[in-house]
Amino acid sequence: EAGVTQSPTHLIKTRGQQATLRCSPISGHTSVYWYQQALGLGLQFLLWYDEGEERNRGNFPPRFSGRQFPNYSSELNVNALELEDSALYLCASSRRTGGVETQYFGPGTRLLVL
Amino acid sequence: DAKTTQPTSMDCAEGRAANLPCNHSTISGNEYVYWYRQIHSQGPQYIIHGLKNNETNEMASLIITEDRKSSTLILPHATLRDTAVYYCIVRAQGSQGNLIFGKGTKLSVKP
Numbered sequence: 001e002a003g004v005t006q007s008p009t010h011l012i013k014t015r016g017q018q019a020t021l022r023c024s025p026i027s028g029h030t031s032v033y034w035y036q037q038a039l040g041l042g043l044q045f046l047l048w049y050d051e052g053e054e055r056n057r058g059n060f061p062p063r064f065s066g067r068q069f070p071n072y073s074s075e076l077n078v079n080a081l082e083l084e085d086s087a088l089y090l091c092a093s094s095r096r097t098g099g100v101e102t103q104y105f106g107p108g109t110r111l112l113v114l
Numbered sequence: 115d116a117k118t119t120q121p122t123s124m125d126c127a128e129g130r131a132a133n134l135p136c137n138h139s140t141i142s143g144n145e146y147v148y149w150y151r152q153i154h155s156q157g158p159q160y161i162i163h164g165l166k167n168n169e170t171n172e173m174a175s176l177i178i179t180e181d182r183k184s185s186t187l188i189l190p191h192a193t194l195r196d197t198a199v200y201y202c203i204v205r206a207q208g209s210q211g212n213l214i215f216g217k218g219t220k221l222s223v224k225p
Contacts, residue, residue: 004157033212033213042215042216042217043158043215045212045213045214048211048212050210055210056212058212088155090158092157092158092213094210096210099207099208100146100163100207101209102160103213104160105150105158105160107156107157108155108156108157110155
């Protein structure tokens, strides 16, 4: 079974530009989560999508947005990039089995804002 | 979800068992204990989860005390590739939504 995939693996942008990150969940998983991990810091929750709808978002400004497509893949968009947006962006997918939800993570996209 | 407490760091000799403790004294009856690990600059990797019985899979064993207030993740024969930050997370059955990662335990496996 293929795991969660993310693209690109690395992305370099300049301040003010927009970045688009993509995530393909494990087959059969309907939920996608996005997390940000800045260098040396913990994982911070960004966004949660389930069945095409945004279910929850973390404490991030509106320039962080995304969507989930009918095939459950997801896109994270970051507008008006700032230097502090440089981080590892992680996507996780899940499905509920017997009332228990386990999230599986992708390898991440490392975004560098210059 | 209940709060967890883990040691900041631990060392283990290669080939020996690594025993990583986690305290979750406020755990509720329907809350599971999950373990993830994050090898440097990679995505977190799911290891194992359990409710009250001990669990074992190809990666590790999870021992949960009878009162469920603490647990231990056991890597039976640690290798250098097991060097990572290990996170213990408590999560209610039926719960969805984001995982809350603490600081975890930095395990260093030494030759």
